[in-house]
Amino acid sequence: MTNIRKVAETAGVSVSTVSRVLNGHPYVREDKRRIVLETIKALNYTQNANAVHLSRGKTNSVGVVLPYLNLPYYGEILQGIAEEALKAGYHLRLYQTNYDSPAELDAFAALRMKEVDGLIVASRTNDLEELKGFMEGDRPIVLCENLESESLRSVYIDHYQAMGRALSYLQEKGYRKIGLCIHRLSGKNSEDRMRAFREYRGIEIRNEWIFTGCYHMEDGCRVLREWMNLKERPETLVVTSDQVAAGLLSEAGRRGVSIPQDLALLSFDNHPISELMGITSIEVPSRSLGREAFRMFLEEGRHRSVLQTTLFERDTV
Amino acid sequence: MTNIRKVAETAGVSVSTVSRVLNGHPYVREDKRRIVLETIKALNYTQNANAVHLSRGKTNSVGVVLPYLNLPYYGEILQGIAEEALKAGYHLRLYQTNYDSPAELDAFAALRMKEVDGLIVASRTNDLEELKGFMEGDRPIVLCENLESESLRSVYIDHYQAMGRALSYLQEKGYRKIGLCIHRLSGKNSEDRMRAFREYRGIEIRNEWIFTGCYHMEDGCRVLREWMNLKERPETLVVTSDQVAAGLLSEAGRRGVSIPQDLALLSFDNHPISELMGITSIEVPSRSLGREAFRMFLEEGRHRSVLQTTLFERDTV
DNA sequence: CTGAAAGCGCTAACAC
DNA sequence: GTGTTAGCGCTTTCAG
Numbered sequence: 284m285t286n287i288r289k290v291a292e293t294a295g296v297s298v299s300t301v302s303r304v305l306n307g308h309p310y311v312r313e314d315k316r317r318i319v320l321e322t323i324k325a326l327n328y329t330q331n332a333n334a335v336h337l338s339r340g341k342t343n344s345v346g347v348v349l350p351y352l353n354l355p356y357y358g359e360i361l362q363g364i365a366e367e368a369l370k371a372g373y374h375l376r377l378y379q380t381n382y383d384s385p386a387e388l389d390a391f392a393a394l395r396m397k398e399v400d401g402l403i404v405a406s407r408t409n410d411l412e413e414l415k416g417f418m419e420g421d422r423p424i425v426l427c428e429n430l431e432s433e434s435l436r437s438v439y440i441d442h443y444q445a446m447g448r449a450l451s452y453l454q455e456k457g458y459r460k461i462g463l464c465i466h467r468l469s470g471k472n473s474e475d476r477m478r479a480f481r482e483y484r485g486i487e488i489r490n491e492w493i494f495t496g497c498y499h500m501e502d503g504c505r506v507l508r509e510w511m512n513l514k515e516r517p518e519t520l521v522v523t524s525d526q527v528a529a530g531l532l533s534e535a536g537r538r539g540v541s542i543p544q545d546l547a548l549l550s551f552d553n554h555p556i557s558e559l560m561g562i563t564s565i566e567v568p569s570r571s572l573g574r575e576a577f578r579m580f581l582e583e584g585r586h587r588s589v590l591q592t593t594l595f596e597r598d599t600v
Numbered sequence: 601m602t603n604i605r606k607v608a609e610t611a612g613v614s615v616s617t618v619s620r621v622l623n624g625h626p627y628v629r630e631d632k633r634r635i636v637l638e639t640i641k642a643l644n645y646t647q648n649a650n651a652v653h654l655s656r657g658k659t660n661s662v663g664v665v666l667p668y669l670n671l672p673y674y675g676e677i678l679q680g681i682a683e684e685a686l687k688a689g690y691h692l693r694l695y696q697t698n699y700d701s702p703a704e705l706d707a708f709a710a711l712r713m714k715e716v717d718g719l720i721v722a723s724r725t726n727d728l729e730e731l732k733g734f735m736e737g738d739r740p741i742v743l744c745e746n747l748e749s750e751s752l753r754s755v756y757i758d759h760y761q762a763m764g765r766a767l768s769y770l771q772e773k774g775y776r777k778i779g780l781c782i783h784r785l786s787g788k789n790s791e792d793r794m795r796a797f798r799e800y801r802g803i804e805i806r807n808e809w810i811f812t813g814c815y816h817m818e819d820g821c822r823v824l825r826e827w828m829n830l831k832e833r834p835e836t837l838v839v840t841s842d843q844v845a846a847g848l849l850s851e852a853g854r855r856g857v858s859i860p861q862d863l864a865l866l867s868f869d870n871h872p873i874s875e876l877m878g879i880t881s882i883e884v885p886s887r888s889l890g891r892e893a894f895r896m897f898l899e900e901g902r903h904r905s906v907l908q909t910t911l912f913e914r915d916t917v
Numbered sequence: 918c919t920g921a922a923a924g925c926g927c928t929a930a931c932a933c
Numbered sequence: 934g935t936g937t938t939a940g941c942g943c944t945t946t947c948a949g
Contacts, residue, residue, distance in 0.1 A: 286926050297936040302928060310934050332713035333659065334926035337650040337941050344693070352679045358670040365669060365696040369703065374710070376661070377692040379682040386686065393691070396649035500872045533876045555817045556873075559850045603942055614920040619944060627918050651942035654925050 285326045294322035305330060336397075344374040345580055346399035348390045350382045350406050354498060355526060355554050356569050360405050360427070363573020371581055373400075382408040382467075391417035394424070401425070401580045405573075406470060411435075425576045428471040431587075438576045438588045440567055442472050445592045446479035449521050449549050449565055454486060456600055458547060462492030462517035464506055464527050476523065492517045503530020510546065511538065519547035519600070525557040525564055532560055532599065548599040561598040568592070602643045611639040622647060653714075661691040662897055663716035665707045667699045667723050671815060672843060672871050673886050677722050677744065680890020688898055690717075699725040699784075708734035711741070718742070718897045722890075723787060728752075742893045745788040748904075755893045755905045757884055759789050762909045763796035766838050766866050766882055771803060773917055775864060779809030779834035781823055781844050793840065809834045820847020827863065828855065836864035836917070842874040842881055849877055849916065865916040878915035885909070 287305075291298040296315055303311045304319045311319075322328075336342045347364055349357045361375075368375055376399050378390035387409050394402050394417055401423040407414070415434065418424065423436055430437035453461060463480055467473055480488065491513065494506045503526070510516060522528040528550035535542050542548060550557055553566035568590050575588055604622075608615040613632055620628045621636045628636075639645075653659045664681055666674045678692075685692055693716050695707035704726050711719050711734055718740040724731070732751065735741065740753055747754035770778060780797055784790055797805065808830065811823045820843070827833060839845040845867035852859050859865060867874055870883035885907050892905055 284925095287928095288926080291936095298927080299929075299936060299938095300934090303935090306928085312934060315935085329709070329712040331654070331926050332710065332715035333650050333654040334941090335928080337648070337654050337943090338926080338928045340941075342650065347694075352682060353672065353675040355670065358675050361694075362669045362696070365694065369696070375694040375696075377664075377678075377682065377694050379679070379686070379692075392646070393649065395646040398649035500876050504876070529873075530876060556846075559817050559821070559847060601941095604944095605942080615943080616920060616922095616945075617918090620919090623944080629918060632919085648942050651925090652944080654927090655942080655944045657925075 285328050286331070287328075290319070290322050290326055290328050293326065294319050340397065341400050342398060343372065344376055344399050345577070346376045346378055346390050346393055346402045348378045348380060348387060348402060348404040348407065350380050350408075351498070352377075352379055354524075355556075356524060356552060356567070357405055359554075359569035360573035360576070363570040363575075364403060364577045365573075367574050367577035367581075371577070373577075373581075380408070382406075384409055388413075388417075394422055395419055397422075403427070403573075403576045403580055405576075406472070408469070423580050425580050427572055427576055429475060429589075430471070433586075436579050436586045438572060438579055438590070439472075440572065440590050440592060442475040443479045445551070445565055445567075446476045446521070447483060448592070448594070449551075450480070450483045450486060452594060453519055453521070453547070453549060453600065456547070458486075458519045460487045460492075460515075460517040460519070462488070462494070462510070462520045464494045464497040464503070464520055464522040464524075464531075466495070466498060466523060468495055480521070487517075489515070489517075492520075494520075497523065497527045500526050500530035500533075503527040503532070504534040505530075507531045507534040507538065507540065507546075511540070516546070519543070519549065522548055522550040525550050525552040525554045525562060528562050528564070528599070529556050529560055532562060542599050550599070553593070553595050557595070557597070563597045563600040564595050566593040566595060602645050603648070604645075607636065607639050607643055607645050610643065611636050657714065658717050659715060660689065661693055661716050662894070663693045663695055663707050663710055663719045665695045665697060665704060665719060665721040665724065667697050667725075668815070669694075669696055671841075672873075673841065673869060673884070674722055676871075676886035677890035677893070680887040680892075681720060681894045682890075684891050684894035684898075688894070690894075690898075697725070699723075701726055705730075705734075711739055712736055714739075720744070720890075720893045720897055722893075723789070725786070740897050742897045744889055744893055746792060746906075747788070753896050753903045755889060755896055755907070756789075757889065757907050757909060759792040760796045762868070762882055762884070763793045763838070764800060765909070765911070766868075767797070767800045767803060769911065770836055770838070770864070770866060770917065773864070775803075775836045775917075777804045777809075777832075777834040777836070779805070779811070779827070779837045781811045781814040781820070781837055781839040781841075781848075783812070783815060783840055785812055797838070804834075806832075806834075809837075811837075814840065814844045817843050817847035817850075820844040820849070821851040822847075824848045824851040824855065824857065824863075828857070833863070836860070836866065839865055839867040842867050842869040842871045842879060845879050845881070845916070846873050846877055849879060859916050867916070870910070870912050874912070874914070880914045880917040881912050883910040883912060 557564040874881035
């Protein structure tokens with residue numbers, strides 16, 4: 284167990300001198316610095332991160348809270364966070380929650396326990412007030428949702444606006460009967476989308492045209508079959524992820540449903556698959572969302588940031 | 601800054617007693633236990649993880665080293681690891697490397713610094729010998745590649761065998777001229793695949809039929825165009841990921857190339873997209889790979905484990 | 918059952 | 934420039 288004291292002793296200097304060269308502090312004579320460096324190498328010494336963290340009171344790492352890892356949307360957010368973290372010399376601790384409340388609280392507990400310097404929450408299931416209880420003075424929490432708060436930081440896409448835009452685009456194209464494929468009904472982002480959907484005027488919507496639990500391609504296939512079994516069908520579906528839209532589209536091909544003649548599809552994300560399959564999609568800049576979330580964690584001051592969406596017209600509307 | 605000592609003082613007991621109730625140790629009288637618990641709640645006290653880690657010499661977390669986060673293969677591995685880690689009460693530290701050598705070494709440095717209790721390496725770029733230099737007595741390193749080693753642990757898919765099987769399947773189907781789409785040429789897994797490809801007898805292969813840098817759908821599109829520009833074309837392509845095969849397939853549709861008549865495709869992964877698009881694919885159980893990797897990190901004893909692949913015949917061969 | 922005290926390994930204020 | 938030393942907050946012998 285070779286520690287800083289041993290290095291100091293064998294190098295014939297004090298621990299503080301060793302600490303200074305370790306941390307690149309000034310005021311160390313060149314010859315001492317050199318002998319310390321040599322001793323470190325000779326003893327094959329490495330700092331103990333936990334001791335450093337304890338002493339410094341921070342860990343240079345940030346926790347990322349997300350429900351699933353195998354969904355492109357979260358993969359991209361994570362990638363964006365990772366890119367910025369790498370630049371800033373931060374590391375990521377992952378809290379994959381499956382929207383399980385205790386698993387999510389775990390991440391917040393880690394914050395209080397000073398295991399992470401801050402938290403980026405890509406999506407959550409716990410109540411905001413509950414979560415606020417875990418706040419620690421200067422340890423930022425960034426949420427990827429539209430939020431007004433003194434204490435929390437928020438990077439988001441205006442899903443209310445994006446949904447409104449989707450609907451007005453469909454309306455312009457002459458569609459009236461509109462259905463929806465959505466991940467879940469709870470959660471700020473989903474609620475914003477739902478609200479926009481329900482409040483929009485001049486279209487026909489029905490509860491049985493709203494399909495929830497749509498995450499993967501398979502869900503898209505399932506929804507198309509359900510759509511076929513409907514007595515009264517919507518003419519078009521707004522789909523909150525490209526993966527699901529891809530499932531819908533390909534199942535439609537198999538079942539002889541013409542897109543967009545029988546059913547139009549307007550999707551969100553604009554990931555490569557939508558371009559590949561010619562799916563009209565509204566880009567949600569998830570990678571940028573991740574990047575921005577990390578920057579917001581790092582920088583003091585900014586507490587709120589909106590990212591813009593872009594419509595890509597292709598062949599499914 | 602409410603710490604264990606303060607809790608002890610206000611509860612009127614010693615720090616060790618507080619520590620005992622904190623850690624659920626036996627031999628604490630019920631009334632003391634209760635008063636400690638109450639004081640903890642009253643003072644809104646939380647343990648400092650870094651102090652615990654320092655004192656215990658372990659962090660209950662494992663580092664995961666992988667090149668990219670937005671590739672389904674790695675997403676699934678990560679998901680598998682996360683599932684098992686959750687069960688075991690471990691946390692994940694992410695080291696996303698982009699196959700950048702220093703970024704990868706960072707993870708190994710963290711191991712030496714006792715920031716993680718072990719490492720799971722999904723894919724690496726550094727030399728094995730170099731990495732071994734970072735080994736710490738009892739801190740396991742699990743690599744997702746075929747490896748014989750006393751010190752390292754290995755969970756893998758036999759890519760040599762899987763490739764051989766792919767080729768013999770194609771051969772049975774009457775194909776002779778075979779090309780290859782592969783991620784990269786270096787790396788144990790890729791080398792195993794390449795070796796199987798080169799050593800296989802009775803088929804025609806050419807260097808210009810080997811396409812590297814194939815990760816995403818877009819790469820598949822690109823490769824199809826390159827294939828079209830070839831004077832002499834292979835009749836079939838073995839593709840090391842469904843995403844890339846999907847790109848090839850859809851670009852083929854756009855360019856009027858018939859699959860499998862003009863070009864057959866045999867892919868790896870068997871992720872949902874291959875089922876969706878009817879791509880013949882050899883299942884690589886990446887989720888299980890992740891799960892198994894974590895178990896191997898945790899359990900003493902087992903040092904080597906192979907996972908089997910399964911062929912799913914569909915419409916592209 | 919309980920407490921005192923010796924670490925765990927490092928940082929940084931302070932004195933020289 | 935350099936060394937001494939008091940923390941950082943917790944765990945865990947060891948003695949009682």
